[in-house]
Amino acid sequence: MSDPDDRAPVEATTLDGNAMAGDLRELFAVDVTAARYKCAGCGHADAVATLMLWGAPTGRVARCPHCSDVVLRVVRAPDRVFLDLHGCVRLEVPLADS
């Protein structure tokens, strides 16, 4: 069992979100509808494109076709977009050049 004091110095992990820019650009510059989601409710996994979409003017609600739980939500404000992934355990995004 490792002693908490044996962990790497805190300085090694004090990066802000900018350090993820490359990773996120790679993820979100692709067509996310081709990505595979895993539903947090039932574990069902399939392409985002297969989710059942409810396009209420308040926001888009994408539900799992297997258990109907909400997998992801997109809310558009005039100056912002909110992406809520509460119901998604994982997104698996295929890379273009692999």
Add this chain to the structure above:
Amino acid sequence: MAIISRGFGGRRRESVPGLPPGQYLTHDFPVLSAGPTPRIPLDRWRFTIQTETGESTSWNWDEFTALPAEDYTVDIHCVTKWSKLGTTWRGVSLDTLMENVESAADYTMVHSFGGYTTNVPMEDLLDGKAWIAYKFDGEDLAPEHGGPARLVVPHLYFWKSAKWVNGIQLMNEDEPGFWEAAGYHMYGDPWLEQRYQGD
């Protein structure tokens, strides 16, 4: 001399009494849904208030509709910018439902059949400000508008007036509900245009 005229385009929006900023009047009753419409047989309907200590008080349909009800007329304002003035409802006031419930909670989470939730401060449900409605415009509340029964809390944006309501959980701390967790405002005052987080 330049003469600037607004022409005959009708009254400016903000001059309509009862219309909050950024809203337009509608005479329809638009339906907004974030999922399938639950169809709840009345013999399976139940409404439960659970306090912060875990005590529950609940009513079945017959018990609920035997409670003293009120007919009331209110203006409703949807965050998607439509407002409907002078809507008529029949329902049970939250004051009546809370009469024998012992609680010191400041916050509530409203729950619905189908899994929808929304948070409303306790004080916004009391003193004649909120009802569980089961009739609209003299008719039984239609499923697409939240029937058999929905919360109506008209002084907040209408996403707070949960359709297909089945319970209220009383809480010591505020928590976001369905739309609030996805970016909508925690309180939702239409007169302050509290649409999204940070507004």
